[in-house]
Amino acid sequence: MTIKHIEPGEWNSRAVLHGDYVWLSGIVAGDKMLGVKEQTADVLARIDGFLAKAGSDKTKIVNAIIYIADMNDKDAMNEAWVDWMGDADPPARACVGVELTPNTKVEIMCQAVIG
Amino acid sequence: MTIKHIEPGEWNSRAVLHGDYVWLSGIVAGDKMLGVKEQTADVLARIDGFLAKAGSDKTKIVNAIIYIADMNDKDAMNEAWVDWMGDADPPARACVGVELTPNTKVEIMCQAVIG
Amino acid sequence: MTIKHIEPGEWNSRAVLHGDYVWLSGIVAGDKMLGVKEQTADVLARIDGFLAKAGSDKTKIVNAIIYIADMNDKDAMNEAWVDWMGDADPPARACVGVELTPNTKVEIMCQAVIG
Numbered sequence: 001m002t003i004k005h006i007e008p009g010e011w012n013s014r015a016v017l018h019g020d021y022v023w024l025s026g027i028v029a030g031d032k033m034l035g036v037k038e039q040t041a042d043v044l045a046r047i048d049g050f051l052a053k054a055g056s057d058k059t060k061i062v063n064a065i066i067y068i069a070d071m072n073d074k075d076a077m078n079e080a081w082v083d084w085m086g087d088a089d090p091p092a093r094a095c096v097g098v099e100l101t102p103n104t105k106v107e108i109m110c111q112a113v114i115g
Numbered sequence: 116m117t118i119k120h121i122e123p124g125e126w127n128s129r130a131v132l133h134g135d136y137v138w139l140s141g142i143v144a145g146d147k148m149l150g151v152k153e154q155t156a157d158v159l160a161r162i163d164g165f166l167a168k169a170g171s172d173k174t175k176i177v178n179a180i181i182y183i184a185d186m187n188d189k190d191a192m193n194e195a196w197v198d199w200m201g202d203a204d205p206p207a208r209a210c211v212g213v214e215l216t217p218n219t220k221v222e223i224m225c226q227a228v229i230g
Numbered sequence: 231m232t233i234k235h236i237e238p239g240e241w242n243s244r245a246v247l248h249g250d251y252v253w254l255s256g257i258v259a260g261d262k263m264l265g266v267k268e269q270t271a272d273v274l275a276r277i278d279g280f281l282a283k284a285g286s287d288k289t290k291i292v293n294a295i296i297y298i299a300d301m302n303d304k305d306a307m308n309e310a311w312v313d314w315m316g317d318a319d320p321p322a323r324a325c326v327g328v329e330l331t332p333n334t335k336v337e338i339m340c341q342a343v344i345g
Binding site: 020059060062063065071074078081082089090091092093094095096097098111113 | 116118120123124125126127128129130131133134136138139140141180182213214215216222224226
């Protein structure tokens with residue numbers, strides 16, 4: 001089975017496919033001046049795009065790790081997350097507070113099933 | 116192959132099954148007033164329960180990430196971990212200090228083989 | 231399918247193999263007095279060794295999480311990372327700032343395809 005890289009860059013590939021799975025890099029918002037809910041919505045929209053390129057979608061995510069810069073932002077992040085999940089059964093998930101690059105409020109890394 | 120969710124909630128499912136694997140959410144203790152060793156023992160007992168529901172057990176964990184709120188707690192966390200692992204060969208593991216929700220001293224996320 | 235453990239210790243195994251995959255523990259440098267670029271190079275050399283024991287190599291890593299103790303060290307860490315990756319397409323990756331054990335500047339956990 002071959003390994004396929006989506007948008008390979010200098011440090012990482014946006015996504016890597018092998019067998020039944022796709023692994024996404026930690027995705028951050030394009031506009032770091034946005035609030036945490038808006039950053040989260042942007043991250044999730046970008047994840048939708050990378051999953052689509054891999055032949056997957058958000059209902060097929062098996063696990064996600066949500067890194068946030070300030071745990072006080074967890075509720076606002078979750079509002080965007082719940083809006084996004086809709087009626088789908090959510091993945092296994094953890095949300096932890098870490099140091100991110102300046103002004104990045106949230107970063108999400110996930111693994112999904114393909115096809 | 117289908118994806119199965121165990122105890123899907125608003126934000127996450129306790130466990131997600133696909134193919135040979137089960138992914139568990141980050142699991143925390145029920146009683147946040149406990150010390151770190153007691154919280155860890157509770158987390159591990161809860162992991163036992165979710166793995167059992169998935170048709171797996173602790174000897175089949177392939178990797179685990181242990182998030183702790185205070186790295187000074189690592190030794191006490193490890194006492195509970197070693198008690199729990201017993202004679203089994205332990206999984207690949209990392210243990211890092213992060214910000215968790217208030218009074219949560221430890222959170223453990225793992226992936227295991229089913230069957 | 232069986233689960234195989236490489237260098238099982240008290241807390242973790244250096245690597246765990248199952249099916250098409252190998253999961254490595256969070257790997258740290260042997261000499262904690264080194265700077266972050268040198269610690270990263272040492273970590274990556276050790277990862278090369280564990281991947282070789284598993285029948286894999288760095289071109290087959292699907293995802294990696296890089297934990298660093300100080301986000302100001304990210305650029306120096308990346309220099310060692312880019313040197314190491316060479317012309318290979320890099321894996322999915324996240325890099326976040328966390329608390330590590332004293333003097334540990336970087337810890338890397340990854341999953342790779344075998345064979």
